[in-house]
Every structure is written in structure tokens, then in C-alpha cells.
Amino acid sequence: MGIEQKAGNMGVVTLKLEEVINWSRTNAMWPMLFGLACCAIEMMSAQASNFDMSRFGMELMRPSPRQSDLMIVAGRVSRKMGPVLRWLYDQMPEPKWVIAMGDCASCGGVFNNYAIVQGVDEVVPVDVYVAGCPPRPEALIHGIVTLYEKVKEEKMKDWA
Template identity: 60%
Template sequence: MPRIPILGDTAEIAEKGLGGLEHNFLTARIEDLVNWSRARSLMPATFGLACCAIEMMATGGSHYDIARFGMETFRASPRQADVMIVSGRVSQKMAPVLRQIYDQMMEPKWVISMGVCASSGGMFNNYAIVQGVDQIVPVDVYAPGCPPGPETLLHAIVTLHKMIESDELVKRRDANGGGAGVTVEQRDGQTATQIVLSR
């Protein structure tokens, strides 16, 4: 018996009826729809640091056109952003700010570490630079290069798309207690702030 790509093995269908179908085709999981939309509508936070930020701008330019992925909507407000592209070296002075921006972003959120300086400190192994932004925020995709060309960044973005669509990230965040409902511990003895959820 031939095999129909969308339905599955026709012999099994003939034997078991609808139970022989490989998957439902009248209904689908809403999770797939959500992942589909998340992957196609990643809004990056406007977060440029150093050389890599210039290449990030170039990625938004006419030659590379990040808008193809629906990502030209750089959001200035971290509340509305989905992905933070850490583009460049993170200094000790910038680290708290970067973490604050990350905390201000709403779940689900992702981080791309762009360039070697963000990923590992790069050539600046000295007093001023944080040796890898993953010491501060959880990084999902690392883009290598100094600076990574726009093609590399696009590849990182497509990689992130695939990860989002394959649902890996949401599971990971569930596992480590991420997601909505967390509290942020305050420095110097201030009270912890409960994040108000409306739904």
C-alpha cells in the first residue's frame, strides 16, 4: 500500500480507520500555533553596545534585511521586546544595566550573544570586561565573530527560530523555574517586588 505524505500509511488507515492517521488534521495543538507565531514575530530590544551593534544595524539595512523575518520592529521599550541581542563587549559598569534590561523584558524572552566579546570576553581579558555575558543572563544562541558579519547574525537568528519552533526553550524555562510569577531580589535590603500578573 502506498504511503500518503500528509496522512500516513494507507494500509494502516484502511485497517484502523481514523485511528491509523499519523496525526490529526482537523485539530492541532495550540502550542504549535504559538511557537509558529513566536518564531515569526521576534521583536529585538534596541540594545547596541559596541562594534557588533554597527553590524546589527547593517543587518537591518537594505542588503541583509532583517525585516524578512518580521524583526525590523526594534522595540525601544524592553517590555515589548522578545529577544535581546547583546551586541558587543559588556563592561563591569554595564553589567547591572544589562541585567536590569533583561529583567524588564517579559517572558518568553531569549538572548543572543553576538560576537566573541559578549560570548567570552574575546581578546579583552582584562579588568574591565565581563568574561562572557552568560555570567549575567542566560544565553540561547552564541554568534561567533569579531564582529560577526550580518550573515552570522542572521544564522543565529534562524537557529533561534528553530529552537523556538521545536519548543525546547519553553521546556527549559519551565524546568528551571523561569517564566511568570518570579520575584526579583533587591540589592541592599529593599523589599522584593512581586511581579503583578493581570491574567
């Protein structure tokens, strides 16, 4: 009762295992529902009707870090929030990725002061930086697609 009845006999597809794994990872990447500041509103816009991030296999935002693959750090991270952020990151199961959304998360942005962590890469390792203050939803989606490119390049021998 699945695709094989609709599409006929699919036969056999031969493929490299790492390609299948990477393909499946990119098409069902669940981001963590975690907004910090202004960028969180744009992240919500990206989820909502006009931009509809579920086209990229992301309709499910998981509130729990233990069910998510991708952390979108949407907004400025204060010194008080930094340890919490790291704690959340540590709870995420492998494999996991991080997108630093916006200037504040990438490098501190306009807030070069005592309260803000100057770039979230001091707290968690970042895979993709998205520029903008805040980035448009399209920019976030572009960042996610860029992350997919990165994930598709991953090699099995590096996982072990």
C-alpha cells in the same frame, strides 16, 4: 477583509496548540534596540537594506525592554554595564530570549582584562552564541534562525 477573501475559503486547519504558538512567536519576534559596541554597527547593517532582517519578522526594533522578546547583546559588556544589562533583562516580559552576538559577548573575546565581563552568560542566560569579531550580518541572521529552531522545539509542558 483579510486573507480569507484573497485566498478563498481556508477551511479548517488542525494543528497542535504549541506548534501554533511557537510558529507565531518565531515569526514576530521583536528584538530590543540595544547596541553596545562594534557588533551594534553590524546589527544595524543586518537591519538595513542589504541584509534586511525584516524578512524574518523583525522589522520592529523596540527601544523599550518591556515590548521586546529578544535581547541581542551586541558587543562587549563592561563591568559597569553588567548590572544595567541584567536590569534590562529583568524588565523584559516572558517569554524572552538572548543572543550573545560576537566574541566579546560570548566569552570576552580579545579583551581578557579587568574591565570586560568574560562572557555575558555570567549576567544573563544566553540561548544562542554567534561567533565572529564582529559577526557578519549573515552570521547574525543565522543565529536568529538557529534561535527559531530552538523556539520551535519548545514544549508546552515546560512552560507551566
